[in-house]
Amino acid sequence: KFxxxxxxxxxxxxxxxxxNYxxxxxxxxxxxxLFTKVFFVTENVGEVISSVEKRMSRDDRLRRRDYPVSRYLLPEDLENPQFNLKFFYVQNGFWGQAAEAEELDFSMEEEVQFEMRQEQPFVGDMEFLRLPLSDVTIQSAVFxxxxxxxxxxKIALFDDVQGFSASLSQNSPSRMSKVRHxxxxxxxxVFFRFDPEAELPPDTNIFLTGGFSNWQIQERYRMEYDAGRDxxxxxxxMKEGEYAYKYVLVENGRMNDTALDDLFSRTQQEYHALVYxxxxxxxxxRLLQVHSFR
Structure with missing residues (x-):
């Protein structure tokens, strides 16, 4: 070991x-x-101020909806900002699903207001599960x-059952993991077992993702259906620490990160606003500024 x-x-x-790198x-x-890590290098010019408007959806699933709203205080000598600026939001570190903010307001001389379109909200109750792994040699309540x-x-966890597994509390960081360095x-x-609510075909693409994979979808974390155990x-x-994780579907090359969630999860969401x-x-x-907020 080294x-x-x-x-x-x-x-x-x-x-x-x-x-972005x-x-x-x-x-x-x-x-x-062996390892991949997404990170960004910002020029740290201008300032972003953000908040999140929370609403309940009107469909039959009654999920919460988040609407990030931001202001970018313009730096001096920025050439034609109304034509050359672009704004994006990323939810919970899923960088491959960055969404462009297309509702822009340049009416004020020294700032730009930006947000998502009303028909493009983020899911405000995305679920995350927690795994305390402080000592890998001692029996734990979750082992x-x-x-x-x-x-x-080797550690085998108790089954994660959709709709019944305990998620992070609303006041806890949503997807934060703390690796013991x-x-x-x-x-x-660590061996995971997942029991979804619906019966899914054996060739369904279910993936495990979390702090141990930097929230990336990787082939090594594809779940396989065990017919004997159903x-x-x-x-x-995984290294000793405390991890957040979740199960996601990949359909037609796109990640569906809420299909396997508990509909009444109260986890806190994390957002990044990026200004290019x-x-x-x-x-x-150029990446001028990045703002993290909840």
Whole structure:
């Protein structure tokens, strides 16, 4: 077992262009991708002020709807902002589902107001489940079985049952995970079992995602249907810490991140507002500012 630490920017590695980046760590011998991390580099110019309007939907599912609303205080000397600025929202760190804010108001001289269209709200009660994994060798209330002598230790969780599994409370961070960054921290292979409300075909694309995967959809976390147990099963190698996670559907290449939720979840949602500027001299979109809010 070994751990590697690398900090950047540093004197040998600096960023010249702002924007969105993907860090990929591979095994040099096999080419196997070991780790990926989405991050962004912002120029930190101007200021974004945001809030969330919460409403109940009028359909038969009665889900809450979130409408982020933001103001961008313009920096000086920004060329033709009404033509060159673009605004996006990202919910709960699902970067692949960034949504462009198309309701723009440039009527005020020193700021821009932006928001989503009324027919494009975010789901305000997306569910997240919690896994406390502070010690992978000791029995816990959420562990059905533990094999501490294995390397890495193996942990089987109790079933997650759609509509009955405990989610994070409304006052808790929605998708935050806290990995234990210590040289003595251990890893474990954690086995998940999921029981959806509806009977789904065995070839349904159900994926496990969470803080351990940086909320990305990866083939290694695809759930398989176990006919003997009548459960969907999957596993993940995780470091000691505390994790938020969820089950999602992938349909026609698109992630449906609410199809397997409890309809009455009270979890708190997290948003990022991103401001891009199409620079006519540099021929790319600069990331001017990012604002995180709930």
């Amino acid at each position: 751990q590697v630490s690398f900090r950047f920017p540093n004197p040998d590695l600096k960023f010249r262009i702002s924007g 993907l860090l990929t760590v591979e095994d040099g011998d096999t080419g196997l991708i 059905a079985e533990v094999e501490p002598a294995d390397e890495p230790p 210590h040289p003595d921290s251990r890893y474990a292979e 459960r969907w099963v999957g596993s993940a190698v 500027f199409r620079d006519p001299d540099r021929f790319y979109h």
